[in-house]
Amino acid sequence: MREEKLTIFTPTYNRAYTLKKLYASLIEQINQNFEWLIVDDGSTDNTEEVVKQWVDEKKITIRYFKQRNGGKQRAHNKGVEICNTELFICVDSDDYIVKDSVDKILKKWKEVCDDKNVAGIIALRGKDEKNPLGTDMPKRKYSTLSDLYSKDKFRGDTSLVYRTEILKQFPYWVAKDEKFIGEGYVYQQIDQNYCMALLPEIVIVCKYLEDGYTKNVRKLTKNNPKSYARLKKQTIQYSETWKERYMQTILYMVGCRLAKQSQIKEAPYKALAVLAYFPAWLTWKIFYKNA
CATH class of the missing domain: 1.20.960 (Mitochondrial Import Receptor Subunit Tom20; Chain A)
Structure with missing residues (x-):
């Protein structure tokens, strides 16, 4: 039995209407060495029924977990907690991935995985499969996420792949009566002790919806x-x-x-x-x- 190397994690809340495109992009991956972990953050739409249908199709490995609504960061914490693969990437419910994304990520990881100073991979996000959502990456092999923006003047969005064992050490803190803290809370901490390998390829295609965090x-x-x-x-x-x-x-x-x-x-x-x-x-x- 194959052991998956990469978890593609999707936190979702009432997004059954957008998940179909992501699912289609996952079943088209040329490298199927991954599992799709969905943490449903208390959806009240038909997300559970839609995902169950996909699980029954058995086209890809899917794990589904539903929890009480607590916000994206708590969903992320749960996803990291129950993840059992070496690598973890968050792909939001309104995104999809390029058909060779898993293959590119795993090939890059094979090059750098023996270096324990490397926490993961920084790749590009695109507004489509050919045009990055921002500037190109610098022509070097490693960087921290903070240096990429502050020293290299990178502008735009990135796709972040992390060693799961490192993410488990840095959960998101969210106030008891709140539901959100910026993603930088975790990334800043990891940057203090690790670097990231750079992959100048688009792996996630992103579309910001009106009900999304960015807007x-x-x-x-x-x-x-x-x-x-x-x-x-x-x-x-x-x-x-x-x-x-x-x-x-x-x-x-x-x-x-x-x-x-x-x-x-x-x-x-x-x-x-x-x-x-x-x-x-x-x-x-x-x-x-x-x-």
């Missing part, structure tokens, strides 16, 4: 202020320049104001917090007070 960033911040403040506090601590620390301190204090938490007392740099107080208040007033 609702400001609303997410307002609805999840404690988690937002925690993410920004971590970002300040990992920032390499004072300019970046200052800008992130402004955003941290906006989150604290929205969460009705002390803005200066818990700030990593008290002097920066004092300097950031008025810009943070202005940002809150313009973008959030009446939002």
